[in-house]
Amino acid sequence: MNAKTDRGLKPKHQRLVLVIVALVALVGAGLLAAYALRNQASYFYVPADIAASPPAPGQAIRLGGMVENGSITTAADGVTVEFVVQDGVARVPVTYAGIVPALFVEGSGVVAEGSMGADGTFVADNLLAKHDENYMPRELEGMSTAELREELQESVAGAGE
Amino acid sequence: MHGFANPARFLRIAKWLTAPLLVSGLLLSFGAVAWGLTQVPPDRLMGDTVRILFVHVPAAWLGMGGWSAIAIASLMELVWRHPLAAIAARAAAVPGAAFTALCLITGSIWGRPTWGTWWVWDGRLTSMLVLLFLYFGYIALSSSLAREGQSSRIAAIFGLVGAINIPIINRSVVWWNSLHQPPSITMGESSIDPVFLWPLLIATLGFSLLFGGVVLTRMRAILADMQAEARLRRKALQAEDIVR
Numbered sequence: 001m002n003a004k005t006d007r008g009l010k011p012k013h014q015r016l017v018l019v020i021v022a023l024v025a026l027v028g029a030g031l032l033a034a035y036a037l038r039n040q041a042s043y044f045y046v047p048a049d050i051a052a053s054p055p056a057p058g059q060a061i062r063l064g065g066m067v068e069n070g071s072i073t074t075a076a077d078g079v080t081v082e083f084v085v086q087d088g089v090a091r092v093p094v095t096y097a098g099i100v101p102a103l104f105v106e107g108s109g110v111v112a113e114g115s116m117g118a119d120g121t122f123v124a125d126n127l128l129a130k131h132d133e134n135y136m137p138r139e140l141e142g143m144s145t146a147e148l149r150e151e152l153q154e155s156v157a158g159a160g161e
Numbered sequence: 162m163h164g165f166a167n168p169a170r171f172l173r174i175a176k177w178l179t180a181p182l183l184v185s186g187l188l189l190s191f192g193a194v195a196w197g198l199t200q201v202p203p204d205r206l207m208g209d210t211v212r213i214l215f216v217h218v219p220a221a222w223l224g225m226g227g228w229s230a231i232a233i234a235s236l237m238e239l240v241w242r243h244p245l246a247a248i249a250a251r252a253a254a255v256p257g258a259a260f261t262a263l264c265l266i267t268g269s270i271w272g273r274p275t276w277g278t279w280w281v282w283d284g285r286l287t288s289m290l291v292l293l294f295l296y297f298g299y300i301a302l303s304s305s306l307a308r309e310g311q312s313s314r315i316a317a318i319f320g321l322v323g324a325i326n327i328p329i330i331n332r333s334v335v336w337w338n339s340l341h342q343p344p345s346i347t348m349g350e351s352s353i354d355p356v357f358l359w360p361l362l363i364a365t366l367g368f369s370l371l372f373g374g375v376v377l378t379r380m381r382a383i384l385a386d387m388q389a390e391a392r393l394r395r396k397a398l399q400a401e402d403i404v405r
Contacts, residue, residue, distance in 0.1 A: 019240055030325040132342055135345065
């Protein structure tokens with residue numbers, strides 16, 4: 001009889017088991033590392049984080065969230081803007097003096113780099129606009145679903161001609 | 162899979178497949194990118210900047226796909242000792258690195274007008290840069306092993322270990338707050354308007370075909386190299402015999 005197969009696993013299967021065990025250990029280690037990095041690897045704090053554990057005034061942090069609708073005001077000097085960043089849980093007033101990015105509009109995402117002032121206002125020295133995952137042509141914005149469907153059918157029919 | 166283990170048989174199929182893959186890949190890629198650059202309306206917020214999408218997204222997909230191919234080939238080499246697996250992994254590394262670099266460059270160009278910065282150290286961008294460095298390491302390691310005539314098993318282990326970065330790249334925008342937007346296409350649902358989505362999907366298909374064609378071409382080149390080297394060695398041995 002074949003002594004090799006009688007004495008347990010074939011070399012091929014031994015290697016397979018070894019690689020699977022190694023991969024499980026590796027993925028486990030990776031997941032643990034990612035879990036441990038959960039807070040450190042985030043690019044910015046949301047207003048809820050700020051409310052939960054307020055950072056020391058003057059400490060350099062990034063604040064990210066949505067620009068609250070109707071909150072953008074421009075000061076008399078023309079370059080200082082004040083607005084509110086909110087995440088549905090908490091809100092943080094922000095002041096920034098400088099040129100705002102083109103995508104900085106009310107209701108869209110923003111990441112502000114700066115620090116908390118003593119009065120609870122976030123003083124930003126740089127603004128980054130955060131794009132969301134939606135991609136939509138200009139003409140379709142603000143249309144109802146029915147209108148959208150109609151428009152799309154027209155464009156599809158137009159492309160077929 | 163071991164049906165392709167015979168290099169002669171593989172070469173026959175690869176030779177037949179290479180040209181159609183390259184040609185259809187080039188046609189679809191150029192067509193979809195040209196469509197995206199000229200025919201698609203501007204985005205409501207980004208304007209014309211959205212057109213970079215049609216190169217950036219397929220490049221990112223293949224940057225990650227390239228390493229996934231390396232990982233699968235490495236697994237086949239380590240467990241089943243498939244004779245062509247190491248060659249396939251080596252062949253996928255350079256185009257994978259090229260697409261990763263293309264993804265980082267186009268992303269940076271898109272980031273300047275959209276976010277207001279060329280680069281930030283958020284989870285997605287950093288893990289993608291790590292992928293590029295992993296590619297550089299893999300290319301250096303596997304080509305030096307091949308040059309020294311040593312076993313490619315160390316490169317295969319490196320390919321498997323490095324694969325841990327792929328799910329991290331994929332999940333980075335979900336696990337951590339990042340400047341990069343979360344995934345637009347998840348589980349068959351898309352928040353990309355069909356006007357943008359169709360050229361994007363076709364460009365991705367075209368880039369993938371092109372990638373396949375390049376990998377097959379490189380595999381054939383590596384095999385030809387090995388054959389030529391073996392022939393030279395045999396001739397050298399014969400010459401030695403004659404001298405004796």
